[in-house]
Amino acid sequence: MIQLDRIFKFYRTEGHVKIVLDHVSTVFESGRSYGLMGVNGAGKSTTLRLIAGTELPNSGRIRRSVRVSWPLGFAGGFHPLMTGRENIKFVARAYGEDIRKVIDFVEDFSELGDYVDVPVRTYSSGMMARLAFGLSMAIDFDCYLIDEITAVGDTRFQAKCRDAFNRRRENSDLIMVSHSMQTIKDYCDRGAVVVDGQIIAFESVDKAIEAYNRLNR
Numbered sequence: 600m601i602q603l604d605r606i607f608k609f610y611r612t613e614g615h616v617k618i619v620l621d622h623v624s625t626v627f628e629s630g631r632s633y634g635l636m637g638v639n640g641a642g643k644s645t646t647l648r649l650i651a652g653t654e655l656p657n658s659g660r661i662r663r664s665v666r667v668s669w670p671l672g673f674a675g676g677f678h679p680l681m682t683g684r685e686n687i688k689f690v691a692r693a694y695g696e697d698i699r700k701v702i703d704f705v706e707d708f709s710e711l712g713d714y715v716d717v718p719v720r721t722y723s724s725g726m727m728a729r730l731a732f733g734l735s736m737a738i739d740f741d742c743y744l745i746d747e748i749t750a751v752g753d754t755r756f757q758a759k760c761r762d763a764f765n766r767r768r769e770n771s772d773l774i775m776v777s778h779s780m781q782t783i784k785d786y787c788d789r790g791a792v793v794v795d796g797q798i799i800a801f802e803s804v805d806k807a808i809e810a811y812n813r814l815n816r
Contacts, residue, residue, distance in 0.1 A: 621796030634783035637793035665741035
């Protein structure tokens with residue numbers, strides 16, 4: 600279970616205050632996969648980062664009784680001056696994983712070759728995505744956070760990513776952000792809509808999609 604308790608999140612930009620979540624309380628139950636919807640700028644990606652712990656709320660608490668991933672494919676946590684291998688080691692240690700096992704998996708999956716031993720600041724966006732996705736798949740989580748499944752690499756590599764992701768989700772929950780309603784239907788059994796600083800949860804995906812479509816009229 601993941602519980603948001605009176606979460607308040609805002610950003611200050613050029614003297615203005617943008618409230619993203621306005622004292623939101625909601626629960627993401629274990630054994631369920633949620634599609635998180637909302638118009639551009641509503642706060643969907645911010646919500647995922649808060650749940651992951653890669654960003655902190657201004658006030659309120661987030662309680663997690665399950666092991667939660669960082670947003671799938673998220674590369675913002677990599678240290679640019681460290682090599683790919685050094686970043687892999689750091690993450691493996693942080694999550695208490697077998698370092699050798701994680702390195703072997705990511706090296707094989709990402710297909711970066713010798714680039715795994717050069718600083719990630721030299722990586723292209725595609726190489727960074729391969730490293731991030733491979734590392735996401737190397738560690739087992741109870742709940743995976745997905746912010747718009749992105750196409751990584753060529754068609755063959757994309758199929759490899761889909762296969763790995765589908766194997767993981769057989770035993771894990773998802774909280775997914777996507778503008779594709781078909782993708783939400785394919786992967787989720789519940790839905791929630793982020794609107795006006797609130798998160799409105801629905802018992803079914805169809806009801807959430809109906810509410811989201813009303814916002815876009």
